[in-house]
Amino acid sequence: MRIVEKAQLMSASEIDRTLQRLAHEIVEKSGGTKHLALIGIRRRGVPLAQRIAQAMRGIDGVDVPVGTLDITLYRDDLSKVASHAVLQSSDISFGVDNMDLVLVDDVLYTGRTIRAAMNGLFDLGRPKRVSLCVLIDRGHREMPIESQFTGRVVQTSPTEIIEVRLREIDSEERVVLVDRVD
Amino acid sequence: MLLVKNGRVLDPASKADVAMDVLLDGEKIADVAAAGKLSAVNDAEVFDASGLIVAPGFIDIHAHLREPGQESSETIETGTRAAARGGFTAVCCMPNTKPVNDNASVTRFILDRAKAAASVRVWPIGAASVGSKGEAVAEIAAMKQAGIVAVSDDGKPIATARLTRQVMDYCRSLDIPVIEHSEDVSLAAGAVMREGVTSTRLGLAGMPGAAESVCVARDVQLAELTGARLHIAHLSAKGSLDQVRWAKQRDLRVTCEVTPHHFTLIDEDVQYDSRYKMNPPLAAREDRDALLAGLADGTVDAIATDHAPHEPALKDVEFDRAPFGITGFETALALALEQLVHTGRISLMRMVELFTTGPARVLGMERKIAAGQPADLTIFSTDRAWTFRAAESASKSRNSPFDGRAFKGAPVATVVAGRIVFEN
Amino acid sequence: MTHRFRDLLALEPLNADELTFLLDQSKPFQEIQRHPLKKLAALRGKTVALAFFESSTRTRLSFGTAASRLGADTMNLQAEASSLKKGESLLDTVHTLDAMKPDCLVIRHAASGAADFVARHLDIPVINAGDGTHEHPSQGLLDALTIRDRKGTIANLNVTILGDIQHSRVARSNIHLLGKFGCRFTLCGPAMWVPRELEKIAAPGVSVRRVFRIEEALEGADVVLVLRVQTERLHEPALSPDDYILLYQLSGERLRRAQPDALVLHPGPMNRGIEITPEVADSAQSCVLDQVTNGIAVRMALLFLLTAGDSENGEHPAAEAQTPKNRRSTDVKDPSHASR
Numbered sequence: 001m002r003i004v005e006k007a008q009l010m011s012a013s014e015i016d017r018t019l020q021r022l023a024h025e026i027v028e029k030s031g032g033t034k035h036l037a038l039i040g041i042r043r044r045g046v047p048l049a050q051r052i053a054q055a056m057r058g059i060d061g062v063d064v065p066v067g068t069l070d071i072t073l074y075r076d077d078l079s080k081v082a083s084h085a086v087l088q089s090s091d092i093s094f095g096v097d098n099m100d101l102v103l104v105d106d107v108l109y110t111g112r113t114i115r116a117a118m119n120g121l122f123d124l125g126r127p128k129r130v131s132l133c134v135l136i137d138r139g140h141r142e143m144p145i146e147s148q149f150t151g152r153v154v155q156t157s158p159t160e161i162i163e164v165r166l167r168e169i170d171s172e173e174r175v176v177l178v179d180r181v182d
Numbered sequence: 183m184l185l186v187k188n189g190r191v192l193d194p195a196s197k198a199d200v201a202m203d204v205l206l207d208g209e210k211i212a213d214v215a216a217a218g219k220l221s222a223v224n225d226a227e228v229f230d231a232s233g234l235i236v237a238p239g240f241i242d243i244h245a246h247l248r249e250p251g252q253e254s255s256e257t258i259e260t261g262t263r264a265a266a267r268g269g270f271t272a273v274c275c276m277p278n279t280k281p282v283n284d285n286a287s288v289t290r291f292i293l294d295r296a297k298a299a300a301s302v303r304v305w306p307i308g309a310a311s312v313g314s315k316g317e318a319v320a321e322i323a324a325m326k327q328a329g330i331v332a333v334s335d336d337g338k339p340i341a342t343a344r345l346t347r348q349v350m351d352y353c354r355s356l357d358i359p360v361i362e363h364s365e366d367v368s369l370a371a372g373a374v375m376r377e378g379v380t381s382t383r384l385g386l387a388g389m390p391g392a393a394e395s396v397c398v399a400r401d402v403q404l405a406e407l408t409g410a411r412l413h414i415a416h417l418s419a420k421g422s423l424d425q426v427r428w429a430k431q432r433d434l435r436v437t438c439e440v441t442p443h444h445f446t447l448i449d450e451d452v453q454y455d456s457r458y459k460m461n462p463p464l465a466a467r468e469d470r471d472a473l474l475a476g477l478a479d480g481t482v483d484a485i486a487t488d489h490a491p492h493e494p495a496l497k498d499v500e501f502d503r504a505p506f507g508i509t510g511f512e513t514a515l516a517l518a519l520e521q522l523v524h525t526g527r528i529s530l531m532r533m534v535e536l537f538t539t540g541p542a543r544v545l546g547m548e549r550k551i552a553a554g555q556p557a558d559l560t561i562f563s564t565d566r567a568w569t570f571r572a573a574e575s576a577s578k579s580r581n582s583p584f585d586g587r588a589f590k591g592a593p594v595a596t597v598v599a600g601r602i603v604f605e606n
Numbered sequence: 607m608t609h610r611f612r613d614l615l616a617l618e619p620l621n622a623d624e625l626t627f628l629l630d631q632s633k634p635f636q637e638i639q640r641h642p643l644k645k646l647a648a649l650r651g652k653t654v655a656l657a658f659f660e661s662s663t664r665t666r667l668s669f670g671t672a673a674s675r676l677g678a679d680t681m682n683l684q685a686e687a688s689s690l691k692k693g694e695s696l697l698d699t700v701h702t703l704d705a706m707k708p709d710c711l712v713i714r715h716a717a718s719g720a721a722d723f724v725a726r727h728l729d730i731p732v733i734n735a736g737d738g739t740h741e742h743p744s745q746g747l748l749d750a751l752t753i754r755d756r757k758g759t760i761a762n763l764n765v766t767i768l769g770d771i772q773h774s775r776v777a778r779s780n781i782h783l784l785g786k787f788g789c790r791f792t793l794c795g796p797a798m799w800v801p802r803e804l805e806k807i808a809a810p811g812v813s814v815r816r817v818f819r820i821e822e823a824l825e826g827a828d829v830v831l832v833l834r835v836q837t838e839r840l841h842e843p844a845l846s847p848d849d850y851i852l853l854y855q856l857s858g859e860r861l862r863r864a865q866p867d868a869l870v871l872h873p874g875p876m877n878r879g880i881e882i883t884p885e886v887a888d889s890a891q892s893c894v895l896d897q898v899t900n901g902i903a904v905r906m907a908l909l910f911l912l913t914a915g916d917s918e919n920g921e922h923p924a925a926e927a928q929t930p931k932n933r934r935s936t937d938v939k940d941p942s943h944a945s946r
Contacts, residue, residue: 454722
């Protein structure tokens with residue numbers, strides 16, 4: 001069984017433009033950035049959140065804090081990952097009470113990651129509002145969870161995988177659709 | 183009648199090392215002649231010992247048969263069967279049974295049981311003090327009359343110097359040896375292994391070699407004072423061997439034995455496994471080196487197993503709580519060949535001496551292959567390959583650190599009073 | 607890079623990578639201690655058996671709290687109340703506990719090697735919470751974590767250990783762990799509690815020296831680990847407490863001989879006024895409270911690593927992880943040392 005690349009969904013410049021657009025949308029919809037904060041979900045949500053925050057600085061010089069959240073301990077599928085899990089620390093240096101939080105992740109799929117992330121956030125305090133920003137929504141939800149800020153919606157089949165490759169982590173910058181074939 | 187032919191006879195008493203035929207008639211050796219010279223008499227069983235060594239019957243001067251009182255660990259029947267498989271024709275059993283063998287009735291019980299069920303000769307050792315409690319001298323004369331061959335409070339030293347002196351005086355007059363488990367109880371208190379880097383690393387309480395040699399020094403001084411025959415049991419420390427050497431230089435009647443596990447293993451081999459726990463404990467590297475030298479230069483008189491069976495339930499506990507002791511009958515010869523002969527440290531003749539004339543001399547007897555002598559022979563191979571498996575042992579107990587060890591050399595036949603009691 | 611462990615019986619067999627991994631994996635749990643809601647569901651549905659055959663309040667509470675904060679249930683065995691008094695063997699007691707199907711066993715026992723012995727007889731993961739005078743792995747880890755947090759590193763430090771080292775499993779675990787990172791040890795205490803063999807128990811190359819004057823022992827120390835003097839005298843002959851205070855008590859004045867930013871650690875409970883003065887115990891250099899907090903984090907990490915998840919066929923996921931040194935001590939191998 002091998003993995004084959006089926007299509008490139010986004011190029012580096014498309015990713016960049018999308019993040020700029022998302023940054024604008026978030027600032028617009030937030031009705032004031034005083035209590036706004038971005039929380040990147042490890043791993044790839046983190047550089048995305050940082051870039052969106054950077055883009056926001058370009059708009060009105062808005063400086064929005066960025067935290068990182070490791071959701072391993074909150075997963076409901078620990079049985080499959082526990083023996084491989086390497087726990088990372090979360091790093092949220094600001095209080096979450098009464099904050100307007102935007103969770104940032106690369107791909108929204110079943111929604112379980114986001115459910116775990118919300119558990120993690122509510123362990124820290126009581127945010128006023130939590131919204132979700134993702135680069136790709138690939139459908140197949142198993143939880144009643146939706147993203148308020150979406151880069152692109154892509155129809156996928158269950159065997160397909162969407163790989164978001166970012167220069168901070170991978171050696172390239174693009175979004176590809178891959179499939180498992182025999 | 184039994185004719186053992188074509189074997190290489192090794193007889194320390196005569197220093198013979200030559201191919202010979204040995205004819206056994208009833209319980210005595212009838213004739214010994216050059217190989218091929220003795221023709222089989224009608225209805226004599228023939229045992230072809232070609233390629234094998236024929237030695238006088240081995241004696242194990244230190245073993246525990248656990249009967250009476252601890253039959254779940256071993257009985258006279260099972261223990262002697264294991265002894266026969268190890269090539270031993272006679273076993274001296276220590277008195278720390280339940281009840282202690284400190285009077286003639288217990289001695290007679292043991293001898294009766296042996297007559298009914300033992301595969302090899304059983305020579306009981308009587309307690310030195312009543313109950314081995316170290317307070318009063320036991321009825322040694324009565325026990326001697328009943329058949330003991332030595333006295334000991336084994337498991338412990340004779341409790342005080344004063345009592346040791348009294349026992350030695352008494353035994354000298356009865357001409358019976360005193361076998362001492364030399365241990366300074368205060369130095370050894372609470373210890374479960376030899377004190378050293380290993381015990382420190384494992385966090386197990388250790389006793390220094392001095393715990394043994396301090397008491398050996400005491401016993402040797404008292405042997406000089408009383409003129410008694412003193413035999414140091416399971417000697418394990420260099421300091422103890424130095425004391426024995428000193429005593430021999432002064433012609434004191436002091437002898438000593440070493441166990442196979444003490445000339446094979448050291449404290450560094452100990453892990454949290456009670457099959458490595460015995461008393462005296464496995465000693466340091468330099469002690470083992472000294473023992474090997476003593477086995478070669480004659481300071482050590484005998485190899486004895488200190489066969490100490492404990493049923494699995496007793497040994498399968500935390501190291502601290504496990505009783506001391508390991509089995510030894512079936513691995514003794516193979517270990518002696520492996521560690522002493524195959525390595526070139528001693529000659530085969532010397533090894534046979536350590537199993538035959540050495541222990542015999544301690545007990546004041548002879549052991550030789552000559553007409554008129556008891557028909558006890560140990561026939562063994564010096565190169566047969568085999569693996570010791572504790573689960574297959576004839577002993578009731580399994581507590582041996584040598585389980586699974588591959589050996590070169592094994593007992594092949596054991597003859598006691600003219601009968602083959604073990605053959606492989 | 608992830609490491610898998612079947613049991614955690616000792617620190618001695620672990621290498622620097624594995625030890626660093628365990629310290630790193632404790633960090634997320636340190637963080638959780640700062641949350642208002644300290645509870646996770648990571649071990650929900652799992653049961654942790656706490657088999658404490660030696661009385662201990664702090665370690666038992668610490669493991670119990672760690673288990674609860676991970677969402678696990680606990681089964682509690684306390685020696686005083688146990689059937690051990692009725693003569694039941696350790697093995698039977700442990701098998702009885704095991705028959706109640708816990709997912710993990712934490713054991714503290716007065717016999718060195720007890721954890722190893724128990725692990726050999728059980729399939730579930732076993733954590734050693736202190737066996738005799740042999741090791742106390744979670745204490746070693748929490749001490750190292752405390753040092754690393756305060757100093758930024760555990761490498762190449764001068765570590766002085768004061769007290770009855772011969773009978774200290776805490777000292778041994780610390781030596782085995784920190785020794786792998788280039789730390790140098792000075793052992794100091796009354797001669798009968800600091801035997802020569804202690805210089806050789808660590809891996810080759812680890813510098814361990816004995817010094818009998820406390821002033822000399824503290825010179826240049828980056829870390830001072832103070833051991834408790836056992837006033838319930840288990841180890842004869844007893845040493846007079848006054849002599850001990852005179853020679854070995856860690857006072858502020860003596861501590862000034864160490865590095866100015868030297869850390870003071872104590873496994874607890876402290877005998878204030880005996881091995882340590884109240885002044886030092888409460889000083890800014892003292893890390894004792896951090897040690898306690900870090901203890902929960904470390905124990906949560908250990909419970910998580912050994913217990914979380916199941917593999918497909920119901921066996922423990924780390925069962926395939928055959929780090930042989932973390933396996934139970936094997937059946938008798940051919941004893942090799944002497945027979946040459």
